[in-house]
Amino acid sequence: MIDRRGLFSYLAITFVTTYAIEGALILTGFRVTDIPPLYGQFVVVGVMWVPALATVLTIKFVTHEGFGITNFRIGPWRPYVATALVIPATFVVIYALTWLLGLGQPDWQLTGFRALMAASGADLSTMPLPAVFLVTLFFASLVIGPTINGIFGFGEEFGWRGYLLPKLMPLGKTQAYLLVGLIWGLWHAPLILVGFNYPGYPLLGVVWMAALTTAMGIYLNEMTLRYRSSLLAGWMHGAINGQGYGAWRILFTNVNPLVGGFTGLVGITMWLGMGVWMVRRRQPRSEHASMAEVEDAEIGESEVA
Structure with a gap:
């Protein structure tokens, strides 16, 4: 049975607070420009x-159900290592396809980025060679993405996959995944309207963002349910952000955000394919019986409650 009271409280607090804060910020003139x-x-x-x-507010003051539902645990270490490698590899494929399909060209000399830095008053003489800068930034993102970015990613994931996903699972996996993806995407709407991810496409951008979060969400949902860890979801969210807003954005500056790159049809299709593969890989398991089976499957792996 769906916990309507808990869902209403969670969604009301999440959307009213977010839209109020971002709305006030936008009214001050804030726009998601290059910098x-x-x-x-x-x-x-x-x-x-x-x-x-x-x-936290919903569980503490509305439903009083305890935090066990959120899977606030570390879980086994192997999926952290695996996703820290798989996610960057996915971005390599996304941008390789973007290049090969003629949807964008890499700016190996970083002329666009250097012009942006110069316009902001940065001293370009201290900037390393483009190749050195890109390689350093990419490898730094492998560490900083899931760790530092993961701290903030967990702020979202404790809600999306820690609370919202299990609350919607009584509807069945398909409906739950679609709703989580749609809600997650629409939550970004105020920033999309002022240039985030889809500059120049405010309305279509909201639709595309919902498609992107739904596609990415399948992979995140499957990993979260399999390993019963919202902390893992935060780690993965951080890894995705580290790649999506790091070296690839600097290298591919001329990509139509609706078509190529991480945010476009290429990225959406890639994430959808990964998600479907994960679902099919877990097909023999009952979507409601996964908890006990994972316990058995992970015997021998180090777990921290």
Whole structure:
């Protein structure tokens, strides 16, 4: 049975708080330009913790059900290592396809990025060679993405896959996954409307973002349910953000965001394929029986409650 009271509380707190904060920020003139104002960046990063706040407030003051539902645990270490490698590899494929399909060309000399830095007043003489800069940034993202970014990613994931997903699972996996993806995408709407991810496409961008979060969500949902860890979901979210807003954005500056790259049809299709593969891989398992089976499957792996 669906917990309507818990869902209403969670969604109301999440959306009203987020839209109010971001709406006020937008009214001050904030736009997601090439280099958004620093104060706005701090606000946007802080808003990533609103879904977690909504989860805590709902459980503590509305449903009084305890935090066991959120799978707030580390779980086995292997999926952390695996996803820290698989996610960057996925981005390599996404941008290789973008290039091979003629949807974007890599800017090996970083002319666009250097022009942006120069316009912001940066001293380009201190900047390393483009190849050195790109390689350093890419390898740094392998560590910083899931760790530092993962802290903020967990702020979202404690809500999306820690609370919302299990609350919707009584509807069945398909409906639950679709609803989580749609809600997750629409939550980004205010920022999309002012240039985030889809500059120049405010309305279509909202639709595309919902498609992207739904496609990515299948993979995240499957891993979260399999390993019963919302912390793993936060780690994966951080790894995705580290890749999506790091070296690849700097290298491919001329990609139509609706078609190529991480946010376009290429990225959406790639994530959808990964998600479907994960679902089919787990097909023999009952979607409601996975908890006990994972316990048995992970005997021998180190777990931290």
